């Protein structure tokens with residue numbers, strides 16, 4: 717990363733860079749904050765870490781307990797299976813020239829991102845903080861409130 721794209725000026729204090737708060741359903745952290753080693757869903761002791769889905773902010777890791785890691789994996793596989801099934805129907809509809817069935821499969825595919833929304837952890841940079849979605853209520857409730 718070049719110095720031109722630094723997300724904050726260097727005068728920002730160490731303390732300001734290193735904090736973790738909540739704001740509604742968001743976890744708000746300083747740019748260099750390490751997220752505590754607790755499950756991002758249930759706030760229990762975490763055993764596995766996962767990088768967040770963001771190219772610019774992929775130095776941030778969230779953590780999960782065994783149970784929620786397994787659950788996330790299962791949900792991910794279900795969504796993949798669902799998407800594959802939709803795609804197969806779409807292709808079949810194309811071959812058989814069944815337009816109505818094809819349209820239905822197409823609409824079903826459009827639901828994939830919506831279905832996967834609760835399981836995706838996304839981050840964006842805003843107001844000198846990183847705002848992360850996808851945390852569970854127990855984890856959010858353990859954090860102090862963010863005040864802008």
Ligand SMILES: [Zn+2]
Nearest residue numbers: 755758781784
């Ligand atoms: Zn958990």
